[in-house]
Amino acid sequence: xxxxxxxxxxxxxxxxxxxxxxxxxxxxxxxxxxxxxxxxxxxxxxxxxxxxxxxxxxxxxxxxxxxxxxxxxxxxxxxxxxxxxxxxxxxxxxxxxxxxxxxxxxxxxxxxxxxxxxxxxxxxxxxxxxxxxxxxxxxxxxxxxxxxxxxxxxxxxxxxxxxxxxxxxxxxxxxxxxxxxxxxxxxxxxxxxxxxxxxxxxxxxxxxxxxxxxxxxxxxxxxxxxxxxxxxxxxxxxxxxxxxxxxxxxxxxxxxxxxxxxxxxxxxxxxxxxxxxxxxxxxxxxxxxxxxxxxxxxxxxxxxxxxxxxxxxxxxxxxxxxxxxxxxxxxxxxxxxxxxxxxxxxxxxxxxxxxxxxxxxxxxxxxxxxxxxxxxxxxxxxxxxxxxxxxxxxxxxxxxxxxxxxxxxxxxxxxxxxxxxxxxxxxxxxxxxxxxxxxx
Numbered sequence: 200x201x202x203x204x205x206x207x208x209x210x211x212x213x214x215x216x217x218x219x220x221x222x223x224x225x226x227x228x229x230x231x232x233x234x235x236x237x238x239x240x241x242x243x244x245x246x247x248x249x250x251x252x253x254x255x256x257x258x259x260x261x262x263x264x265x266x267x268x269x270x271x272x273x274x275x276x277x278x279x280x281x282x283x284x285x286x287x288x289x290x291x292x293x294x295x296x297x298x299x300x301x302x303x304x305x306x307x308x309x310x311x312x313x314x315x316x317x318x319x320x321x322x323x324x325x326x327x328x329x330x331x332x333x334x335x336x337x338x339x340x341x342x343x344x345x346x347x348x349x350x351x352x353x354x355x356x357x358x359x360x361x362x363x364x365x366x367x368x369x370x371x372x373x374x375x376x377x378x379x380x381x382x383x384x385x386x387x388x389x390x391x392x393x394x395x396x397x398x399x400x401x402x403x404x405x406x407x408x409x410x411x412x413x414x415x416x417x418x419x420x421x422x423x424x425x426x427x428x429x430x431x432x433x434x435x436x437x438x439x440x441x442x443x444x445x446x447x448x449x450x451x452x453x454x455x456x457x458x459x460x461x462x463x464x465x466x467x468x469x470x471x472x473x474x475x476x477x478x479x480x481x482x483x484x485x486x487x488x489x490x491x492x493x494x495x496x497x498x499x500x501x502x503x504x505x506x507x508x509x510x511x512x513x514x515x516x517x518x519x520x521x522x523x524x525x526x527x528x529x530x531x532x533x534x535x536x537x538x539x540x541x542x543x544x545x546x547x548x549x550x551x552x553x554x555x556x557x558x559x560x561x562x563x564x565x566x567x568x569x570x571x572x573x574x575x576x577x578x579x580x581x582x583x584x585x586x587x588x589x590x591x592x593x594x595x596x597x598x599x600x601x602x603x604x605x606x607x608x609x610x611x612x613x614x615x616x617x618x619x620x621x622x623x624x625x626x627x628x629x630x631x632x633x634x635x636x637x638x639x
Contacts, residue, residue, distance in 0.1 A: 202411045204233040204402035208419040209476040210322055211238030213276035222479055224335055229374040231405055234326060235398040236318025248314050251306040260302060267295045283332035290324045309389050316390050319379035327377050337375040340366050346383035360408040399457035407463035413470045421475040422484030423455055425497045425636055430628045433638040437484050439491035444580055447614045451578035452501035490582035495590055495635045497580050500624055503550055504574040510544040511566025527561045536576055537607040537616055546605055575624040578616045585612050597634025601627050
């Protein structure tokens with residue numbers, strides 16, 4: 200059995216949903232199809248929740264009506280028979296009845312997560328209705344019955360495996376299963392989610408739970424590219440990556456893949472394919488255990504970075520100093536991306552402002568604290584890049600006119616990361632494309 204995940208743009212129009220149906224029936228292997236919400240839906244639901252949180256129910260009502268009109272039109276083009284249209288209309292009725300009911304309820308964060316879940320619930324139910332109209336026998340597996348996270352918001356893979364296997368075992372003769380990405384239940388049993396981009400994570404967790412033969416991530420681009428095509432004119436898809444290389448790229452900004460989606464597949468050594476719904480014949484990118492040779496594979500950029508520098512003369516020869524610094528970030532569950540040290544200072548980067556005020560307050564006793572917002576991490580990723588002198592020479596030659604704030608080198612043989620002010624991001628990606636790939 201394999202897992203196929205389709206993102207919002209892959210199912211965002213009725214004709215694309217029709218194409219997805221063709222893709223999932225191209226072979227006879229049993230499969231679980233994981234769907235995101237239709238493109239634009241999650242953003243619309245976020246706006247509805249924001250309006251409700253501000254007490255602006257009139258605006259929320261307008262936003263709900265606009266989204267409902269979109270789904271009504273979508274269904275008209277999705278299915279053709281009277282029976283299928285009646286079934287689709289009933290689905291839309293149910294979910295928008297819920298959204299209209301919440302206008303009368305006091306808003307809270309738990310309710311907001313209920314709101315955000317409506318996108319995936321709608322897309323999967325409508326897709327299943329279309330499959331049934333097309334004569335494709337499919338079973339809808341509600342993710343809320345098997346996908347769960349613990350009190351630390353970590354997925355409970357053993358429980359996911361047990362529940363999902365039990366559900367699938369009820370349908371011995373069926374080969375196509377449809378389920379929601381992104382949504383789950385938390386430790387309290389409430390509806391929750393795996394955060395933005397979580398449908399990739401769902402697919403990888405499901406693949407790990409069923410020991411899938413492969414996991415396919417379908418988007419609107421033909422695989423992982425060597426650079427950001429939105430910034431750099433000439434890029435190319437990468438044929439093959441190792442899990443380690445893909446994890447570095449996903450974490451440090453490659454938008455095609457959710458950062459958390461690699462480790463479940465890597466843990467169970469399940470190949471991951473990145474494919475293009477609009478060009479299904481394209482080779483895409485395959486991610487496996489072993490790298491496909493040495494050298495630079497890609498460059499990725501991660502925005503919204505904050506650099507924090509703690510300077511103290513007491514740091515000199517003071518063992519335990521770094522431990523105390525790290526404990527502050529551990530206390531507030533804030534990951535550190537990069538770190539550099541000298542005899543009198545340590546600089547680190549983070550990508551979240553959620554607990555920034557508390558963190559800065561607890562760092563004050565250690566010395567002078569300096570803060571730089573609007574930074575970008577640019578990562579150069581590939582097998583053995585940090586141990587290849589010729590690559591290092593090209594890298595630093597390329598960066599001769601770029602003011603570099605920090606460099607992280609040697610922590611991984613697969614990654615060299617630099618920190619630059621966000622205003623230099625585009626220039627950095629462009630000069631690296633020329634210097635490392637001979638592309639302009």
